Amino acid sequence: MNVIRTDIDGVVIIEPRVFNDGRGYFFESFSERDFSAKVAPVRFVQDNESRSSYGVIRGLHFQKPPFSQAKLLRVVCGRVLDVAVDLRRSSPTFGKHVAVELSGENHRQLFIPRGLAHGFSVLSDEVVFQYKCDNFYAPESEGGIAWNDPALGIDWGVPADKVRVSTKDGCRPPLSEVEDLF
Numbered sequence: 001m002n003v004i005r006t007d008i009d010g011v012v013i014i015e016p017r018v019f020n021d022g023r024g025y026f027f028e029s030f031s032e033r034d035f036s037a038k039v040a041p042v043r044f045v046q047d048n049e050s051r052s053s054y055g056v057i058r059g060l061h062f063q064k065p066p067f068s069q070a071k072l073l074r075v076v077c078g079r080v081l082d083v084a085v086d087l088r089r090s091s092p093t094f095g096k097h098v099a100v101e102l103s104g105e106n107h108r109q110l111f112i113p114r115g116l117a118h119g120f121s122v123l124s125d126e127v128v129f130q131y132k133c134d135n136f137y138a139p140e141s142e143g144g145i146a147w148n149d150p151a152l153g154i155d156w157g158v159p160a161d162k163v164r165v166s167t168k169d170g171c172r173p174p175l176s177e178v179e180d181l182f
Contacts, residue, residue, distance in 0.1 A: 001028075003038045006098045008086050010113035012039055013100055014072075018107055027107055029074065030132070039111055042070055044132040049076075052122045052129065055162040059119015059169065060085055060145040064180050067141035068114040070134040077104035078127030080120040081157045085145065085175070088115040088182045095175055097154055104128075115182040117145050121156040121163075149174040 004013040016027040028034075035042065052058065060083070063069045073082055085097045101123070102108050112118055120129065147156070147169055156163070 001031075001034055001038065006100075008084065008093045008096060008098050008116070009091065010040070010111075011084050011098050011116065012111045014039065014109040014111060016107055016109070029109070030072065035072075040070070040113065042072075042134050044072065044134050046133045046136055047130065048133065049128065049130045051126065053126050054122050054124065055158050055164045057119060057121045057147050057156055057158065057163055057165050057169070059083065060117040060147055060172070061119065062087060062117040062143045062145075063135065063138060064141045064143050065182065067135055067138035068182065069137075070114050071112045071118060071131045072109055073102065073112065073118070073120075073129070073131040074107070074109040075102045075104050076128040076130055078122065078124035078129075079103040079105075080122055080124075080127050080129060082110050082120045083118070083154055083156075084110065084112045085117040085152060086115070087117055087175075087178075091115075095152065097152055099154065117143075119147055121158050123157055143178065143180060144169065144172040145178055146172040146174050151175060
């Protein structure tokens, strides 16, 4: 696998080796040995999957300590713009974001360490999105930031009149109003 470092410490893009032939393709989507050696030693405990349609934005979500989560994200089919926002107050990139297109065609994955918010926008008609977490979901620890916070300057790649968000995500505060950070 090829590991591409981003401008935010700990956030990496992973490009697996894909083997194509007349039957289709094969790739190893996760190897604990290789991941620990090239990215970070992480023990994933939960896998999640969602299906969404064009224009849906899910996020920006995070889990507060002690239930914060590192995530390994990928798309099975379709395309998303995947976004990670640094919430670590001591980080030189606090409040900055990384945006990466993940698709069923490019097979890229994004690793987000603990201390970041995560969200994605759906760029294709439909998407099947999967991710691994290194900590179990704890509803009482749930946090979020407004997906459209102007201070973050995120271009989600979806026209404003086509954006669809949940009621909860539509009411999230801007980053400047979130107190319980890392």
